[in-house]
Amino acid sequence: MLPITKRKKRLICAGVLAAAVVGLAAGLDSRLTVPHYRLESEKLSGSVRVALITDLHCCNYGPGQRDLLDAVAAEAPDLVLLGGDIVDDDPSLPVEDAYTVVRALAEQYPTYYVTGNHEFWSGRVEKIRENMADCGAVVLAGNWEDVALNGQKLRICGVDDPAVGAAAWTEQLAEVGAAADGSRFTILVTHRPERVEEYIRYGFDLTVAGHAHGGQWRVPGLINGLLAPNQGLFPKYAGGRYDLGKQVMVVSRGLARESTRIPRLFNRPELVVLDLTSGEDG
Known part of the structure; x- marks a missing residue:
């Protein structure tokens, strides 16, 4: 075997360093991504497109929040669901960035909001709910609303974050669970995915959640998430679609x-798009 010269060693080290820099840059990529999920149901005769937004935490998406708002507009949803932690509890973060998004969305689409834990932690949850309603969003807290979109009948149910209190949260879930009576396609909007065993006791067709932040660090194809609140290491429900029987x-x-x-790693922030369909439209 020929000896490795100093020049070759330097080239190898430079190559490894360059690869590490490129890999780190890719891992820290924080550009918005838009995953799509398609759900078929015999309760539908056509299609409805839903945009799911969670865990904005007052973060900035360009002047006037146009990066996020333009991404939503490009998907042309029929309905927008806000799954909690749109507002953060850190008073140093610009709360108007959150309300700018909600106001603009509610002007264009039916928009529904539930609280997250940070909104309770802020100590201003009642004011936040009031502000969301003033922006045009429907605030759901143990209640539901029936909507008709593209000729499809949907029931949108929502519960507060469990920070509302154990008894109140259980009561809210039971109230909306009773509304999941099979008469129409029913969606539960909630902040916490880890309470899935309680959700599946009821007849919701679709549950949407956030909170886990994708497990913060990922290794695509190997680790879906490293650490998530209320789930710990290697969370089962870090992000994505989970089929739970029916x-x-x-x-x-x-x-x-x-x-x-802690910065996100291989875990780009996302606007989720859900296409609800009968399955007969291709």
């Missing part, structure tokens, strides 16, 4: 960027 849960990896103490 029910489906979709967990968004959320939109938090500069608000997180």
Whole structure:
């Protein structure tokens, strides 16, 4: 075997360093991504497109929040669901960035909101709910609303974050669970994915959640998430689609960027798009 010269060693080291820099840059990529999920149901005769937004945490998406708002507009949803932690509890973060998004969305689409834990931690949850309603969003907290979109009948149910209190949260879930009576396609909007065993006791066709931030660090193809609140290491419900018998849960990896103490790694923030369909439209 020929000896490795100093020049070759330097070239090898430079190559390894360059690869590491490129890999780190890819891992820290915080550009918005838009995953799509398709769900078929015999309760539908046509299609409805839903945009799911969670865990914005007052983060900045360009002047006037146009990066996020333009991404939503490009998907042309029929309905927008806000799955909690749109507002953060850190008073140093610009709360108007959150309300700018909600106001603009509610002007264009039916928009539904539930609280997250950070909104409770802020100590201003009642004011936040009031502000969301003033922006045009429908605030769901143990209640539901029936909507008709593209000739399809949907029931949108929502519960507060469990920070509302154990008894109140259980009561809210039971209230909306009773509304999942099979008469129409029913969606549960909630912040916490880890409570899935409680959700599947009821007849929701689709549950949407956030909170896990995608497990913060990922290794695509190997580790879906490293650490998530209330799930710990290697969370089962870090982000993505989970088929639960006749029910489906979709967990968004959320939109938090500069608000997180630890940067996201191979875990780009996301706007989730769900196409609900009869399955007969191709």
